[in-house]
Amino acid sequence: MREIIEIFKAYNGTGYYCILFIIALIYLWFTEEDKRIRALLIYTPTVIQILFFIPIFYMIYNRLDDGTYYRILWLLPMTVVIAYAGCKVIGIHTRVGLALLSAILVMSGTYVYKSVYMTRAENEYHIPQEVVEVCEIIKPEEGKERVWAVVPLDLIHYVRQYTTRIQLAYGRDSIVQSWVKADNELYDLYAEPVMDVDRLSELATEYYCNYVIIDKERILEGSKPEDLGLTRIAQTKHYDIYRNEKVDFFD
Numbered sequence: 001m002r003e004i005i006e007i008f009k010a011y012n013g014t015g016y017y018c019i020l021f022i023i024a025l026i027y028l029w030f031t032e033e034d035k036r037i038r039a040l041l042i043y044t045p046t047v048i049q050i051l052f053f054i055p056i057f058y059m060i061y062n063r064l065d066d067g068t069y070y071r072i073l074w075l076l077p078m079t080v081v082i083a084y085a086g087c088k089v090i091g092i093h094t095r096v097g098l099a100l101l102s103a104i105l106v107m108s109g110t111y112v113y114k115s116v117y118m119t120r121a122e123n124e125y126h127i128p129q130e131v132v133e134v135c136e137i138i139k140p141e142e143g144k145e146r147v148w149a150v151v152p153l154d155l156i157h158y159v160r161q162y163t164t165r166i167q168l169a170y171g172r173d174s175i176v177q178s179w180v181k182a183d184n185e186l187y188d189l190y191a192e193p194v195m196d197v198d199r200l201s202e203l204a205t206e207y208y209c210n211y212v213i214i215d216k217e218r219i220l221e222g223s224k225p226e227d228l229g230l231t232r233i234a235q236t237k238h239y240d241i242y243r244n245e246k247v248d249f250f251d
Contacts, residue, residue, distance in 0.1 A: 004058050004069075011070045016108030021078040024085035031088060041084060045076050130236050131158040137234045137241055138211040140165050144249060149211040150186050150204055152218075152239070169207045194219045201228035205246045212242040 012018040028042050051057050052072050061069055090097040112118060122129040134155070140147045150169040151159060159166055170187040186203045189195060197220050204212050212230055214220075216238055225232065230242040 001053075001055055004053055004055065007070050008052070008073070011073050014108075014110075017078065017082075020082050020104065020108060021076070024082045027085050027089070028081065037084075041077060041081050045081060048072065048075050125162055127158040127161055130238060131155055132162060133236050134213060134239060134241065135159060135162045135166060137236075138166060138213075139163055140249070147210045147249060148208050148247070149213060150190070150207065150209045151213040152215045153187075153190055154215075155213065169204075169209055194221055197222040197225055197228065197230075201225070201230055201244075201246075204230075204244050208247050209244055210247050210249060212244055214240045214242065216240055 009015075025042065025045060028038075032038050032042060058069060061072070086097075086101045089101065123132060125132065134151070138147060138149055146165045146167050148167045148169065149159075153175055156168065156170075156172055156175055159168060160171070170184045174184055174187045186200075186207055186209075189199060189203060195214070195218050199222070200212065200214075201223075212225075214225075216235070225242055229245040231245055232240055233243045234241045
């Protein structure tokens with residue numbers, strides 16, 4: 001039960017949003033008369049919350065998909081319930097209700113643009129511009145279906161957002177700690193503090209990678225990339241882009 005409570009606390013952050021949701025839900029229990037709305041916005045969320053806190057349900061869920069129990073809370077229509085209850089209050093007590101709800105929302109919220117996780121978008125894709133530059137350099141030529149590439153771990157989340165025509169040697173599943181990782185020697189090599197270039201060339205060819213992207217600040221050991229069939233074709237601010245001459249492009 002303690003684990004369930006910890007998951008619930010972590011999901012709700014400061015707790016203000018959760019409190020608003022519970023207050024709105026209780027309010028609708030006593031005021032809403034439409035049976036269809038009650039089924040959708042009252043009965044269903046209530047049942048979901050009850051199931052969430054039942055230990056045996058937690059145990060069964062984790063047997064099927066361990067580590068994602070918080071996603072049960074995604075099923076709660078918190079925004080809709082709060083908004084609907086708020087509209088009902090304003091409909092009955094227009095001025096007082098509007099002032100009260102506005103004050104509650106302002107006091108319970110945070111100014112999102114002060115968050116360290118918020119940055120100004122560099123382009124219309126909302127991904128780092130350097131990722132776009134890398135992708136534009138290695139994307140397949142017109143008429144070709146796709147290319148294969150191995151990229152540093154910090155690019156994994158972005159490449160596939162920009163284009164699906166670049167196939168990666170390993171994906172997001174390799175870097176999410178809570179997921180079961182498939183064995184991937186290239187990922188292990190990129191995770192090492194010092195990269196063995198000879199091993200990199202061998203694995204890049206084994207994984208059919210047409211391109212190899214290396215962070216300029218990475219410490220390399222072994223042979224020079226050029227001596228192993230890795231030709232540097234371009235560079236960006238932080239990355240060197242190599243063409244693996246030992247792997248042909250797919251038609």
